[in-house]
Amino acid sequence: MKKSISHSVIGLFFAGLCSTTHAVEFKSTNADFINQAATFGVTQDNWDDAANAAATFPNAYQFTSHMQIVPTIKSWKQEWNYAPINLLELSASDLDGEHRLEVLLRDRLKNHSMVVLNRGKLVHQHFFNGYDLNQTHLQMSVTKSFTAMLAAISVAEGKLDMSQPIVSYLPELIDSGFEDATVQEVADMRSGIGVKFTQGKLWDDRMTEAQDWNGDSKYPNMRSIMDYAKLLDNHRPIGKVYDYLDINTELLGKVVEKVQGKPLAAVFAEKLWHKIDAENPARWMANRNGEVVASGGLNITTRDLARIGQVIVNGGKNFAGEQVLPVAFIESLIQGNDKVRHAWRQGKEFKLAKGWYQDQFRVLHIANGKGETYKVLAMVGIHGQILALDLESQTVIAMNSGFGDMEPxxxxxxxxxxxIPAILDAMPVTGADVD
Incomplete structure (x- = not known):
């Protein structure tokens, strides 16, 4: 069975490569880079340790195999108009009082870069930690939202019904803990599945071994993400509780691959990357079979992260006016529903803010200290990877960081x-122009 799964994955992978005319290319691990990193005590086994994040996250894809997705050159390519606001001079509070955002971001939160757009204009960008605007960065769980966007596109194309049981698309999961969950419940982290994290981590090492996240899998029976998924069982009522687990996203990605008939990286290239006017290649970390890490392996620049944010706040349309993301998907995220609101109240993140988690996005109600509340649509990754969107003011805040702790x-x-409230407070009022 293991052999047939591997051949199936590889066949799908190469078929997808042919269909995208070499826009997606499989890259093996970079032995030279790995040897160089080892002289500084950083190896494939420990590259993702929190203490190494500041140096390794800009180079994460070099520790694993990955899919390189090149951007296309469009005749309508358009740069942002520049309307600068000095956001680093704003102030916000820490435990010892107020400080400039430059201090809070760079020195205390180990921020590497930030790009802020307002109504389609670039109002701010900075690059710390030896960065420049062309440097990619590991997005960690921000990747999850990209996987969900590909699912939403599949729905709009009539290829996917989120209300159906996930086993109707992935029959390999029959007799597993996922058997009675719908695709939507999996996408909302309401699958009820149970996972025991490896000590000191926010994931199960058996899953990352199947993904070759730390080099070739040490388990001979763990060579595909499906090998891992079939081992899991329930520990919560299905549909009732928000429980954030990477395997849900991995299976959502497998559903997208099934309905689209090609690897996730190829779907990403065709449906998103080649339609948002991306400036630089994306590098999506993968195992030896070319299976990308749908829950956390995407490496892109902060400017290109901001570009997908601009598509969302623009009602799903790119610079050329082409509908890239379904309007219904964006509206559904912002509106939420009773099921996701109830599930959020049962989860630990309810202490942070009122809101909900739906389709691999968070919607958070954030107060600014002046009696006003922002409804922020957020894509979030550990160590400080953020895409925060305020649709009302059409503001996009993209940031990447290497904070030395996973989930503080x-x-x-x-x-x-x-x-985020300090930045949103500084945005021009509707109709105002920035000189």
Whole structure:
């Protein structure tokens, strides 16, 4: 069975490559880079340790195999108009009082870069930590939202019904803990599945071994993400509780591959990357079979992250006016529903803000300290990867960081309760122009 799964994956992978005319290319691990990193004590086994994040996240894809997705050159390619606002001079609070955002971002949150757009104009960008505007960065769980966008496109194309049981698309999951969950419940992290995290981590090492996240899998029976998924069982009522687990996203990606008939990286290239006027190649970390890490392996620049944010706040349309993302998908995210609101209240993130988690996005109600509340649509990854969107003011805040802890409450409170409200407060009122 293991052999047939591997051949199936590889066949799908190469068929997808042919269909995208070499826009997607499989790249093996970079032995030279790995040897160089080892002289500084960083190896394939520990590259993702929190202490190494500041140096490794800009180079994460070099520690694993990956799919390189090149951008296309469009005749309608358009640069952002520049309308600068000095956001780093704004202030916000930390535990010892107020400080400039430059201090809070660069020195305390280990921010590497930030790009802010307002109504289609570039109002701010900065690059710390040896960065420049062409440097890609590991997005970690921001990747999840990209996988969900590909699912939403599949729905709009009539290829996917999110209300159907996931086993109707992935029959390999019959007799697993996912058997009675719908695709939508999986996408909303309401599958009820149970996972025991490896000590000191926010994931199960058996899953990352199947993904070759830390080099070739040490388990001979763990060579595909499906090998891992079939081992899992339920531990919560299906549909009732928001429980954030990477395997849900991995299976959502497998559903997209099934209905589209090609690898996820090829779907990403065709349906998103080649339609948003991306400036640089994307590099999506993968295992030896070419299976990308749908829950956390995408490496892109902060400017290109901001570009997908601009598509969302623009009602799903790119610069050329082409509908890239379904309007119904964006509207559904912003509106939420009773099921996701109830599930959010049962989860630990309810302490951070009121809101919900739906289709691999968070919607957070964030107060600014002046009696006003912003409804922020957020894509979030550990160590400080953020795409925060305020659709009302059409503001896009894209940032990448290497904070030295995986999921500290202080980082979340600083970003969402202090920095993001300060930036949104500084945006021009409707119809105002920035000189």
């Amino acid at each position: 409450p202080r980082m979340a409170l600083m970003v969402f309760k202090q920095i």
